[in-house]
Amino acid sequence: xxxxxxxxxxxxxxxxxxxxxxxxxxxxxxxxxxxxxxxxxxxxxxxxxxxxxxxxxxxxxxxxxxxxxxxxxxxxxxxxxxxxxxxxxxxxxxxxxxxxxxxxxxxxxxxxxxxxxxxxxxxxxxxxxxxxxxxxxxxxxxxxxxxxxxxxxxxxxxxxxxxxxxxxxxxxxxxxxxxxxxxxxxxxxxxxxxxxxxxxxxxxxxxxxxxxxxxxxxxxxxxxxxxxxxxxxxxxxxxxxxxxxxxxxxxxxxxxxxxxxxxxxxxxxxxxxxxxxxxxxxxxxxxxxxxxxxxxxxxxxxxxxxxxxxxxxxxxxxxxxxxxxxxxxxxxxxxxxxxxxxxxxxxxxxxxxxxxxxxxxxxxxxxxxxxxxxxxxxxxxxxxxxxxxxxxxxxxxxxxxxxxxxxxxxxxxxxxxxxxxxxxxxxxxxxxxxxxxxxxxxxxxxxxxxxxxxxxxxxxxxxxxxxxxxxxxxxxxxxxxxxxxxxxxxxxxxxxxxxxxxxxxxxxxxxxxxxxxxxxxxxxxxxxxxxxxxxxxxxxxxxxxxxxxxxxxxxxxxxxxxxxxxxxxxxxxxxxxxxxxxxxxxxxxxxxxxxxxxxxxxxxxxxxxxxxxxxx
Amino acid sequence: xxxxxxxxxxxxxxxxxxxxxxxxxxxxxxxxxxxxxxxxxxxxxxxxxxxxxxxxxxxxxxxxxxxxxxxxxxxxxxxxxxxxxxxxxxxxxxxxxxxxxxxxxxxxxxxxxxxxxxxxxxxxxxxxxxxxxxxxxxxxxxxxxxxxxxxxxxxxxxxxxxxxxxxxxxxxxxxxxxxxxxxxxxxxxxxxxxxxxxxxxxxxxxxxxxxxxxxxxxxxxxxxxxxxxxxxxxxxxxxxxxxxxxxxxxxxxxxxxxxxxxxxxxxxxxxxxxxxxxxxxxxxxxxxxxxxxxxxxxxxxxxxxxxxxxxxxxxxxxx
Numbered sequence: 001x002x003x004x005x006x007x008x009x010x011x012x013x014x015x016x017x018x019x020x021x022x023x024x025x026x027x028x029x030x031x032x033x034x035x036x037x038x039x040x041x042x043x044x045x046x047x048x049x050x051x052x053x054x055x056x057x058x059x060x061x062x063x064x065x066x067x068x069x070x071x072x073x074x075x076x077x078x079x080x081x082x083x084x085x086x087x088x089x090x091x092x093x094x095x096x097x098x099x100x101x102x103x104x105x106x107x108x109x110x111x112x113x114x115x116x117x118x119x120x121x122x123x124x125x126x127x128x129x130x131x132x133x134x135x136x137x138x139x140x141x142x143x144x145x146x147x148x149x150x151x152x153x154x155x156x157x158x159x160x161x162x163x164x165x166x167x168x169x170x171x172x173x174x175x176x177x178x179x180x181x182x183x184x185x186x187x188x189x190x191x192x193x194x195x196x197x198x199x200x201x202x203x204x205x206x207x208x209x210x211x212x213x214x215x216x217x218x219x220x221x222x223x224x225x226x227x228x229x230x231x232x233x234x235x236x237x238x239x240x241x242x243x244x245x246x247x248x249x250x251x252x253x254x255x256x257x258x259x260x261x262x263x264x265x266x267x268x269x270x271x272x273x274x275x276x277x278x279x280x281x282x283x284x285x286x287x288x289x290x291x292x293x294x295x296x297x298x299x300x301x302x303x304x305x306x307x308x309x310x311x312x313x314x315x316x317x318x319x320x321x322x323x324x325x326x327x328x329x330x331x332x333x334x335x336x337x338x339x340x341x342x343x344x345x346x347x348x349x350x351x352x353x354x355x356x357x358x359x360x361x362x363x364x365x366x367x368x369x370x371x372x373x374x375x376x377x378x379x380x381x382x383x384x385x386x387x388x389x390x391x392x393x394x395x396x397x398x399x400x401x402x403x404x405x406x407x408x409x410x411x412x413x414x415x416x417x418x419x420x421x422x423x424x425x426x427x428x429x430x431x432x433x434x435x436x437x438x439x440x441x442x443x444x445x446x447x448x449x450x451x452x453x454x455x456x457x458x459x460x461x462x463x464x465x466x467x468x469x470x471x472x473x474x475x476x477x478x479x480x481x482x483x484x485x486x487x488x489x490x491x492x493x494x495x496x497x498x499x500x501x502x503x504x505x506x507x508x509x510x511x512x513x514x515x516x517x518x519x520x521x522x523x524x525x526x527x528x529x530x531x532x533x534x535x536x537x538x539x540x541x542x543x544x545x546x547x548x549x550x551x552x553x554x555x556x557x558x559x560x561x562x563x564x565x566x567x568x569x570x571x572x573x574x575x576x577x578x579x580x581x582x583x584x585x586x587x588x589x590x591x592x593x594x595x596x597x598x599x600x601x602x603x604x605x606x607x608x609x610x611x612x613x614x615x616x
Numbered sequence: 617x618x619x620x621x622x623x624x625x626x627x628x629x630x631x632x633x634x635x636x637x638x639x640x641x642x643x644x645x646x647x648x649x650x651x652x653x654x655x656x657x658x659x660x661x662x663x664x665x666x667x668x669x670x671x672x673x674x675x676x677x678x679x680x681x682x683x684x685x686x687x688x689x690x691x692x693x694x695x696x697x698x699x700x701x702x703x704x705x706x707x708x709x710x711x712x713x714x715x716x717x718x719x720x721x722x723x724x725x726x727x728x729x730x731x732x733x734x735x736x737x738x739x740x741x742x743x744x745x746x747x748x749x750x751x752x753x754x755x756x757x758x759x760x761x762x763x764x765x766x767x768x769x770x771x772x773x774x775x776x777x778x779x780x781x782x783x784x785x786x787x788x789x790x791x792x793x794x795x796x797x798x799x800x801x802x803x804x805x806x807x808x809x810x811x812x813x814x815x816x817x818x819x820x821x822x823x824x825x826x827x828x829x830x831x832x833x834x835x836x837x838x839x840x841x842x843x844x845x846x847x848x849x850x851x852x853x854x855x856x857x858x859x860x861x862x863x864x865x866x867x868x869x870x871x872x873x874x875x876x877x878x879x880x881x882x883x884x885x886x887x888x889x890x891x892x893x894x895x896x897x898x899x900x901x902x903x904x905x906x907x908x909x910x911x912x913x914x915x916x917x918x919x920x921x922x923x924x925x926x927x928x929x930x931x932x933x934x935x
Contacts, residue, residue: 082722084766085666085674099747142747145736145796147755147762154749172762178671179762186796189726190735197723198715220715250666286669368669371645371688487655531660535626536716539659 045458047228048074049450050443051214053201053257054235055079056086057177057432058414058439060184062233063193065443070451078196078216080252080541083185087237087253087415088435091177092289092364094159094169095141095436096429097134105166107131114430115609117163117320118392118423119568119578121270121586124607126400130421133441134433138170141436146183148172149361160294161429163320163616169429174291174364180432200541202468204232204260204410205461211410212456214260215464217472219541222534224469226461230450231409233442234261235435238391238415239552240274241545243502244494247388248280248287257416258395259548262555266405267396268589269418269602271552272559275426275569276503278324280387281372282345288365288384290428293317295361297350299328300381301336307346315616322425322569323616325386329503332385339383349381386503390426392569393556394418396588403442409449409456413442420586420604424568476540481528486539489527490546493520497553501560506574510561517554524550551591558597559587580611619653621661622707623717634658638702646694647675647686650706650718663718670831673767677718678707683772685765685831709772711781725771728785732793732811739803754800761795761839763832764788770826770836776819784816787826787836794839797846809847817843818857860884869923873916878909 050066052059055077066075077083098105110131115122142148142156149157149172161169172179198219205212205226213228239255240247262268278299279288293299299317301307311327312319319327331337332344339345350358355378358366362377369377395412397403397419403411412418414435421434500513524547529539565579566572585601592598619634634653641649647665654661663686666674670688677686679694694704712720742748771777771786793812797805820840827835848858863883867876878896881889899905916922 081664081666081674082726082766085664085672087667089672089765090667090669136745139747140744143738143742143744145738145799145801147750147759147799150750150752150755152752154751156747173759175671175763178765182762182764182766186734186736186792189730190733190737195723195726197726220721250672251668252666284668364671371670371690483659484656486659529659533625533660536662536719537660538662538719 045213045226045228045461047213047455048076049230050075050233050446051227051229051231052077052233052235052443052446053214054086054237054414054416055081055083055195056088056235056237056414057180057184057435058088058416058442059233059235060181060188060193061436061439062235062411062413062443062446063188064184064191065440066447066450067191067193069444069447073447073450074194075447076194076196077188078199078201078214080198080200080219080256082197083188083195084181085250085252086181087249088432089178089181090248090250090287091180091432092174092287093161093291093294094171094176094429095134095138095180095432096161096164096169096427097136097138097433098131098166098168099135099138099156099170100158100168103166105168107135109165110134110168112609113164114421114427115423116614117427118421118425119322119614120580120584120611121273121420121423121567121604123420123605124609125605126419126421128607129400130434130437133437137433137436137440141180141183144183144187146172146179159291160318161427162290162293162318162324163427164429169294171291173360174289174362177432180436198536200544201236201256201260202544203464204234204264205456205464206264206266206407206410207456207460209407210456211407212458213461215461215468217468219536219538222472222537224465224472226458226465228455228458228461229409230453230455231411231446233446234395234410234412234416235414235439235442236416238394239549239556240388240391242274242494242549242553242556243388243498244490244549246280246285246494246498246502248277248285249389254545254548255391255416255552256545256548257412258555259551261395261405261412262551262589262591264407265590265592266407266410268393268552268555269396269586270393270420270424270559271555271589272557272563272570272587273392273422273424273568274388274501274556275321275390275392276325276386277321277389278328278386279348279384280389281368282339282343282383282385283372285387286368286372287387287389288348288368288382289362290321292348292350292362292365294428295350295357296353297348299324300347300349301331302338302346303336305336307331307336312616319616320425320427321389322571325503326571328384328386345383345385347381348377348384350377351379351381388498390422390431391415392418392422392424392426393559400438400441402445403438404445404449409453411442411446413438417442423604424570472534472540475527475543476529476532476537478528479530479532481530483530485523485527486529486543486546489520489523490542490549493546493549493553496520501553501557503571505560505570505572507561507572510557513557514561517550517557521550521554554597555589555591558589558599562599563587578614584611617702618704619649620703620705621653621717622705623661624708624714626716632658642691642695644691645687646677646679646684646689646691649691650675650677650686662716671765673765676709676767676769676772678709678772680705681707683709683769683829685767685769688831709768711771711774711777711786712768720768722768725766725768725786725789728789728815729792731785731815732789732808734792734796734808736796736799736801737803737807738801742801748801750800758795758799761791761798761834764791764795764834765832767831769829769831770834773825773829775823775825776821779821784819787820787840790817790820790843791834791836791839794843798842805846806850809843809850809852812843813847813852817847818855818860856884869926872914873919873922874914876909877905878907
C-alpha cells in the first residue's frame with residue numbers, strides 16, 4: 001500500500017495538468033489509467049511545463065536550472081533507468097575549466113585548445129563562451145557539494161589532460177563523472193525535481209514547427225502515452241553504441257534523442273564525428289581513463305618501445321585522443337602489437353608511478369584492470385586498444401546562448417546535442433563541462449520559453465502514440481521470432497560499423513557499409529520479439545534502441561561518405577589531408593517522411609583563432 | 617551447469633531453470649552470464665544493467681540469497697565461494713518491490729533519499745562564484761561515502777528492512793545523510809541529521825550485513841553510528857534510541873562493565889518494558905537471563921582498564 005500511495009502521489013506532483021486543457025488532477029490518473037487498456041487518451045493528456053529526457057549530468061543540471069529560473073513550473077526528468085545509471089557516471093579523468101590564472105592560463109587559452117583539438121571544425125564564438133562558462137561551473141559544482149580532490153591550499157586540484165596547453169583538468173580521484181552525477185542528483189532532489197523512471201521516450205512530436213511533447217512508454221507497465229510539454233529538453237546522450245561491443249559507453253546510451261529528432265524532421269549535425277578513445281580494455285571496450293596517461297602512464301609496443309615518440313614526440317601520450325588512437329592502430333596494423341586481429345593490443349604501463357599513487361589517484365582503473373583483464377596494473381602493464389567513446393555530432397542547436405533547436409520549444413544538451421564545442425574531436429575533460437554547462441543553459445531557456453508558451457494541440461502527438469501502440473502489438477504480437485535474431489544483428493551492426501567506419505575510413509569501405517546497412521534495415525524490419533508481455537519488456541526496449549542505432553549509423557555513414565577529407569576523428573585514408581576549402585563546414589543530415597536521408601552543409605563560425613595546420 | 621532464476625511476470629512468481637555450459641561463462645562476470653542467458657536462451661528474462669564497470673550500480677542481484685553487484689563479480693569468484701557448486705539460484709534484490717524478474721522499483725528509495733536532503737548547503741563564507749575550500753583531512757573524512765553507487769546491495773541485506781520497512785530507510789540513505797552532514801563545507805549538519813532521526817535512524821539493529829556486502833566497502837552501519845553520535849551531541853538525545861545507547865555506556869563505564877540486559881530494557885523503555893515480560897520469562901526459563909542482575913552484576917576483569925581506555929578515547933576526540 002505504501003508503494004502505491006507513493007506512486008500515485010508522485011504522478012500527481014510530477015505531471016501537473018494545465019488549466020489550458022481544463023483537466024483536473026484526477027484526469028492525469030485517468031489519462032494513465034486509460035492508456036493501460038491500450039486505448040490512447042484523447043480528452044486529456046498528462047502534461048508538464050518542462051519535460052527533460054535523460055538523467056545524466058546534462059538532464060539533471062537542466063532540471064535544477066529550470067526549477068531555479070521559475071519555481072512555479074513543473075519540471076519532470078524522464079529516464080529509461082534510475083538517475084545515476086548514465087554515461088556521465090563512467091567519466092573518470094576530470095572536468096576542464098580554468099579557475100587558476102596564476103600560471104598564465106585563461107578562458108581564451110582553453111577555447112583555443114578546444115578549437116585546435118577539434119581540428120577547427122569548432123564554432124569559435126561557441127568555444128569562447130563555453131570556456132567562460134566552464135570556469136564558472138567548477139566553482140558552482142564545488143559550492144553545491146561536489147568533493148573535488150584538493151591541492152595543498154584546499155582548492156580544487158587539477159591534472160593534465162590531452163591536447164591542453166595548461167593544467168586545467170579538475171578532478172575527483174578517477175571517479176569524477178560518478179561524483180559529478182551524484183552531486184547533480186543530490187542537488188536535483190534538493191530543488192524538488194521529480195523523476196519518471198523506467199520511462200522510454202519513443203518519439204518526439206513537432207507540429208507546425210513547434211515541439212508539442214513526446215510519446216513515452218512506461219517500461220514497467222507497457223503503457224504507451226502522449227505527454228504534452230511546453231518545452232522539452234533532450235539530454236539523451238551519445239550514440240557510440242553503433243559500434244556495439246567496441247565502445248566505452250553504457251548499454252543504455254543508444255542515441256534515442258538523436259534518432260527521435262531525425263524522425264521528427266530535425267537536423268543531425270556532424271554525425272560522422274565519432275571519437276575513438278585510445279585506451280579501452282581489450283575485452284569489451286571499457287575505458288582506462290586518460291588520467292592514467294595524465295598521471296604519467298606510457299604506451300609500449302611489442303618491441304618494448306615507447307612508440308608515441310614516432311608520432312608526436314613533444315606531447316607523446318598526451319597528444320589529443322584521435323592522434324593517439326590512430327598511432328596505436330598503426331602499431332597494430334604494422335605488426336608491432338601483441339595478439340592478432342580483433343584481439344590485438346598494445347600495453348599501457350603505470351607501474352612506475354608506484355602503488356601509493358595508483359591507489360590514491362587511479363583506484364577505479366586498477367579495479368577495471370582486475371575485472372576485465374585479470375591484471376593488476378600496480379604490478380603489470382595492461383593490454384589496451386582503442387574503443388569508440390564520444391559523439392561530437394548530435395542534434396543541431398542554433399546557439400550556446402539558448403541551446404535551442406530550430407523547433408521552438410525543443411532544446412538539446414550534453415552529448416545528445418551539437419552546438420559544435422568539440423568540432424571533429426573532443427579534448428579530454430571537456431565532456432563533463434559540456435554536460436554541466438549546456439544542461440544548465442538549456443534548462444534556463446526551456447523554463448523561460450515554457451513560462452510564455454501555450455500547449456500545442458497534441459493532434460500529431462496522439463497519432464504518434466497510436467502508431468507506437470500498434471507497433472508494440474505488431475512486433476511482439478505473434479509471440480514468434482528467434483531469440484537470437486535481434487542480438488546477432490546488433491553485434492553484426494557493431495562489427496560492420498567498426499571495420500568500415502572506424503578509425504581508418506575509405507570510400508570503398510563506406511560504400512560497402514551502405515549496402516550492409518540496407519541489408520541490416522531489412523532484417524531489422526522483419527524481426528519479431530517472442531514476448532507479448534507488456535510488463536518490463538526489455539527485449540522490446542532493446543528492439544527500439546537497435547532501430548535508433550541503425551538510424552544513427554546511417555546518418556553517420558552519410559556524413560562520413562560525403563566528407564572527403566581527414567579531420568579530427570574522421571580519418572579518410574583516401575583523402576589524407578584536411579580540406580578547409582571544401583569542408584570547413586558542418587554536415588547537416590535530415591530525414592524525410594519516407595525515411596530518405598538528405599545532406600546539407602553549414603559553414604563553421606571562424607573567429608579570432610587562425611585556421612592553421614594542426615601540429616603538436 | 618544450472619541457474620535457477622526467480623521470475624515475476626507482473627502477475628505471478630515462478631522459478632525457471634537455465635542450463636548452460638560452464639566453458640561458455642567461466643571467463644565472464646555474473647552480469648556477462650545473465651546477458652548470455654538473455655541473448656542466447658530466453659529474451660523474456662528481465663534485469664537491469666548499464667555501465668558494466670561497477671560504477672553505475674544498476675545490476676545488483678542475489679546469488680544463493682546473498683547480494684552482489686553482477687558486473688563486479690567474476691564467475692570464478694562465485695565458483696570458489698560456493699565450492700564449485702553446479703547450481704546457482706539468482707534472485708532480485710531483497711527489500712525492494714519487484715517489477716519484473718530481477719528488476720526492482722527504485723522510486724521509494726529515491727523518495728527516501730529526498731527526505732534527508734542530500735544536497736549540500738554550503739557555509740555562508742563560501743559562494744557559487746568562488747567555490748569552497750577544504751583541506752585534505754576534511755576531504756578524506758567524507759570521500760569514502762562518496763563511493764556509494766546506489767546499487768542497493770546494503771538495503772537488500774538489511775535485516776531491519778526485512779522485518780519492517782515502514783519505519784526505516786535503506787542503509788545507503790543514512791550514508792548519504794552522513795556524507796553531507798559530516799562535510800566541512802556544510803552550513804548545518806542538522807538539515808540532514810533531523811530527517812534521519814525522524815525516519816528511523818535509531819531503528820538500525822546493528823547486524824552489520826550492509827557493511828559486510830557493500831561492493832564499495834562502505835560501512836553504512838558506521839555512518840548510522842556517526843549520525844547518531846552527531847544527533848546526541850547536538851542535543852537530539854531524548855527517546856528510546858539515545859536512552860538505549862546511554863544505557864550501554866552506563867553499564868560499561870559506571871557499572872560492572874558487563875551489559876545488563878534487564879537494566880538495558882528498563883533504562884531504554886522505562887515502565888513500558890512490562891510489555892516485554894513474556895520475552896523475559898522465556899529468557900529466564902531458558903537460563904539466558906539472571907533476574908537477580910537487576911541489582912547489578914559482578915564487575916568484569918580489567919574493568920578499570922576499560923574505563924581508562926574509554927576516557928582516553930573521549931579525551932582524544934575532544935582534542
